[in-house]
Structure formats: C-alpha cells, structure tokens
Amino acid sequence: METLLKNDTFISSLDWKRKGSLVPVYNKNIFTIDTGGDHENCIVILHGYLSSSYDYHKVIPELSKNNRVIIHDLIGFGLSDKLENKYFTIIDQSDYVLELWDILGLNNFTLIAHNYGNLITQEILARKNHGTTNIEIKNILFCNGSVPVNHTNYLDKHTFYTDEDSKKMVSMLTSFGIYKKIMREFFYDESKITEEELYEMWTLLEYNNGREIINFIYNYVRERKIFWNRWTSALKDTTVPIDLVWGKEQDLTDDCMINLKGAKNTPYNIYWIEKSGHFPMLESPKEWILFVLKGQLINT
C-alpha cells in the first residue's frame, strides 16, 4: 500500500497503452487491460463519462494482486475506437460490453461501475431480468454517479443540476485550461490530482479526435429519462447483491440515494469515503480499495 503515495503511481498515457491490447468487437477495436491473470476471483470495471480506464491507474496494481482485473475503455473514450458522426447510446455500449465479456470468456465476476458505467450496468441488469442475456454477475459495486432521474418527479432542482452538468461538460471540452479547472472541482482536495495526471487524462480524451465526437455520446441524459422505469426496475428486480462505494463530498448524492433506497428491495451496504469527491478511486485510492475488497468478501 505504500506505493500509493503521490508521484510514485504516476504513469504516462503512453505507458498505459502498453498495459493493454486492442480487442476487436463487431467493427470496433476496444482497448482492454486484462491483468492479474491466474486468480480465481475476477473484477470487471466500467469507467465513467469523459474518463477512461486511466482513472483506475492507482488502484489496479493493488487489486490485481489477488484478482484477475479487467477494464476497458468504452467506445468513444480513451484508447478505444472513437466514433464516426453517429449517436452512440447506452444500449449500443451495452451490446459492445456484453460481446467483449463473451469474447474474453468472463462470467460470474465482481462488477465495479462509476458514473456513466452505472447506466450501462443497469441496462445489463434489465436484460438479465428480462432473460435476454445469460451473463452471471457475482456482485456489483456502484461508485459515484447518476441513477436515472424520475421524470415524473422532475423538479426545477433536477433540471438545474442537469443543466449545470451539461454546461460544465461542454465547457470542459473547449481547452485543457478549462478542463483541468473543472476536473479539480470534482475533487474534495484539489491537491490530490496533479497537473501531469490531468494532462494525461486530457491526452486520452483528445486521442483519435475523441473530443470532436464526444457530443454524440452525451444523449445519455435523454436516455436516463426514457429508461427511468426500465433502469429503476432493473435495480428493484435484480437478485445480484449491490453495494455502494461513494465519495461523500458530492452534489446530487441525495438524489441518487433516494432513488436507490426506494428501488432496492434487498438490504445493501453503503461505504462512505470521507473527504472524497466524485472520483474516489483517484482521490482516496487506499480507502476505495479497502471498501471494494470488503464488498467483494461479504458477497462471496
């Protein structure tokens, strides 16, 4: 765990690229890191919006000591293929994710999801509940991120948050200067993320013209409304154990929690990470790992 101290863990995006390989899925190449090979327990990670697998560079070395860890860059992000000028939805992402897992022969694993990845996870749960996929998931850990907004409860407050969110995201893409400023706002302690890390994240975002086409993925906000019932029912009806690992210092958390509490039948644990913002895996990697392993242990 000592290696988790700042600067020791820094890795450039070029070195990051060497850690994984491109897996062809349908007509696209997906950058996939598959590490910690021969362990029986398996952890699969879905990253968030405007991010990439690089978010997890501080935690993967530790996790892979006792687990096979698989993480890939979602289509349109990081080192995976970016898009042509076409809309790409959560439903499309889920198709690619399921096919990738099938190609890698993954089944019965711990799934960790963050932000945009939470929505993909919910879509996959919906398909599981509806009997249209055979994938087995041992347990799920949701990190900070949005749970679908109830459109019948669509108050000014929610509209405000969504508007603020989209404004932030659009302006984030204009230049590195604004990107790093807004990214730092997502952290409780800004000093936890270094300039060089932010620069590598920006590089991955820009890779292969990614910044140009990112708006074609943003319609997930619309999908969140369309699939409100589908996705909250998915959480309600699933038999897969769900826990939350949550950075405590974040807006919108209340909203997400209310939705989840209302939706989930079976008891679940919430692991709060104090003094941590939207990216607990970057801001408080030690605590994050502890909770993830705890969640995995409880459910096996």
Added chain:
Amino acid sequence: MTAENWKSSGTFYSILNKNIFVIDEGTSKDVLVILHGYPTSSFDYIKVLPELSKHYRVIIHDHLGFGFSDKPDSFTYSLIDQADFALQLWHKMGLKEVTILAHDYGTSVAKEILARKNHNLIPIKIKRIYLCNSSMRLEHLHLRNMDQLLKDKKLGRYIARLTSNGFRKIKNKLSKNNLNPEIHSEYDLKKVWDNLNSDEGKKEIHLLSNFINERYTFWHRWTEALKESKIPIKIVWEKSDPVAIKEIAIVLATENINDNLEWLENSRHYSILDSPKYWMKLVFKINDIKMF
C-alpha cells in the same frame, strides 16, 4: 367479429409478470410473428389473418400497454422494453425460427431486435423481415398532431383526458379521406377506442407516445441495423407518408445500400384494413385470394 370475440380467440401469456394477449393461428411450420402499430392492437389484422394463417403459423401479440395486454401502471415503457417482451414471449412459446412482419411502432421494435441479432446477442433465427409504414392511415390523419401534443411533457396528460371526442374526430377523418366506409362497422373502431380508454389506457397513452423521442435517440442504431443486416428485409412504404418518408430518404441517400434490403413502393395506399387483398398481393405475393 367484435373485439370480445377476438379476445376469446386468443390466449394470455404471463411474461415478466405481465399478461400479454396472443393470437396464435395456423399449423404451418413456417412461423410469422407480427408486431402491430401505434396506437392500435392485434385487432388490425382481423382481415388478413384467415388467409395468412393458411400459409403461416401466425402469432400476433398486443404490445404491453395496448389492446388486451396489461396496461402499464403509470410508468414509461420504452421500445427497448417492448423488444425484450417480444423476445421473451417468443422464447416462452418455443419459437426457433421466425419471419417478422411489423407496422410503424412495431418496425422500431423489429429494428431493435434486428440490431441485437446483428450483434449476435440473441439465439432466435430470423428468416425475413417485413417492415410496413402504417397499419392504417390513422396515424397521419389524426394522430400526428396528437403525438406532438401528447409528447409534450406538461400538456400530454391533460390532452389525453380531453380527447373523449377524439373518437368522433377519427371517424370523421376516416370517412372524409376516401377510405372504404365499410371499415367503420367491420373494424369496430369504437371498440378500439374504448380499449384505449379502458384500464386508464387514456391516461397512459402519453407515456407510451414517448417512443417519438426514442426514434431520434436510436436513429443511428436502427438505420445501422438495416444497413448491416444479413437477413433479407422488405420495406413497404408509401411515398405520401409524411412520417416514414424522411427516414427512408436518409437511408436511401447513404452510399452502400445493403443487397438484403428490398424496397416495395405502396403507391396505391393498400392497407391491411381497407384493401387487405391487394395488400397481401403486394407484400406476400399471395395471389388468387377469395376473401369476401
């Protein structure tokens, strides 16, 4: 035949804890599954069923929220959900290989199923797909404006309540627009409208009409599905259909048109309700029908 007779000629399947109304006619090994249009039900097919069931085992279900199937309890059911329900129903009925026939709303469900088939995510074999624009010209006679209103987040729920006179309007429009007057008695429009009204169907219609948003959201997914299809697809379309024409023009404008796509222009506006005989000739090449 009245709507009640129709009900007794079908059965109910429980799919994901919801009752789905299913018509299953014919003994052929060739299975034709039908995905009906918006905002009607399996009842649309009453005139073509006797002849179709000689050539196929015909299976029609009412989508969730339509006809005799359960009405959703104030929730939005998406086209993606409808695709899941259809797949689960066909699975439960033990169907291994099917031909799909779909009308307007149903074509979106069919395209979602095709997208998953192209992505190799579902086991069912699909022999051929027929996509038709509207089951009746109702949609662009009356409901096109209606959709716009119902789609409106705030207005929608009130509009739905206000349209108790909607039935009269539809009837008037149908008679004004050169449609066979017989259909009023035979099709039993009133029953269909009552159905829409029943089980708080009226309240929910604005939630179901959310599909217009989905058509935009999944535009690329579904046109891609058509372009990549390895399954032969016949698209029956009307040049004068103001809804479908844009969609078709865009697909036609793209460079590499899939060899599996066949375009059939329905220039005489044949439909399953007012000209079933000609419609079947056009779509299924079924000739020499003595129907009436």
